[in-house]
Amino acid sequence: MRHTISALVENKFGVLARIAGMFSGRGFNIDTLNVGPTHDKLYSRITITVLAEDETHLDQAIKQLDKLINVIEVTHFDDRATFVARELVMLKIKADAGNRSNIIEIADIFRAKIVDVAPDSIIIEMTGNENKIRAFFELITPFGILEMARTGMVALPRGYKAER
Known part of the structure; x- marks a missing residue:
């Protein structure tokens, strides 16, 4: 099942690499990855889609993502979310x-x-x-x-x- 995850992050060197590395290190293949600045140049929004069958494993990865330095907020857009x-x-x-x-x-x-x-x-x-x-x-x-x-x-x- 495809999952869309959005992360508001500080616009700093290496943040994207750490996030992508965290997903690949947990065995997730990133299907799509989009990064762009927000209206405030201090922040960027990273949108990731991954294919994941194991919801528990994905939930753990999202919790780990939320704990990374420079990550402000993480939103998991699943079937229950309106987006x-x-x-x-x-x-x-x-x-x-x-x-x-x-x-x-x-x-x-x-x-x-x-x-x-x-x-x-x-x-x-x-x-x-x-x-x-x-x-x-x-x-x-x-x-x-x-x-x-x-x-x-x-x-x-x-x-x-x-x-x-």
């Missing part, structure tokens, strides 16, 4: 005059943006949850994906909660 999660994906799709309009139509349906057009390709930018991205891939893959870049998941809890 918003999104991912950004950029795709370079093989496109010629014959199929370009079909690709643009699919992009429009998914509210994706065309960010570059070349004679033989189109670059599409799309954000969404895991299901939206999977559905988009199913429709766009037959055209030929030349290159792809993904950010990994970012997530925040629903409702108001003041961040540091």
Whole structure:
């Protein structure tokens, strides 16, 4: 089962390495990892998705993460938590005059943006949850994906909660 974990951390050298090392040291393979500064340059938010079957082992890892120096707050977004999660994906799709309009139509349906057009390709930018991205891939893959870049998941809890 996939689990999304968000950690508010001090924006300091080595924090990401310690967190990634803690998960790998406990035998978890990090599926996605996203790091970025918050509105306060003193802090960063790290969002990690891991595949874990053993809930007890994962709970222990989360507790250990919360005890690390430079970690301010840890949130485990599980099935019981209400949260918003999104991912950004950029795709370079093989496109010629014959199929370009079909690709643009699919992009429009998914509210994706065309960010570059070349004679033989189109670059599409799309954000969404895991299901939206999977559905988009199913429709766009037959055209030929030349290159792809993904950010990994970012997530925040629903409702108001003041961040540091």
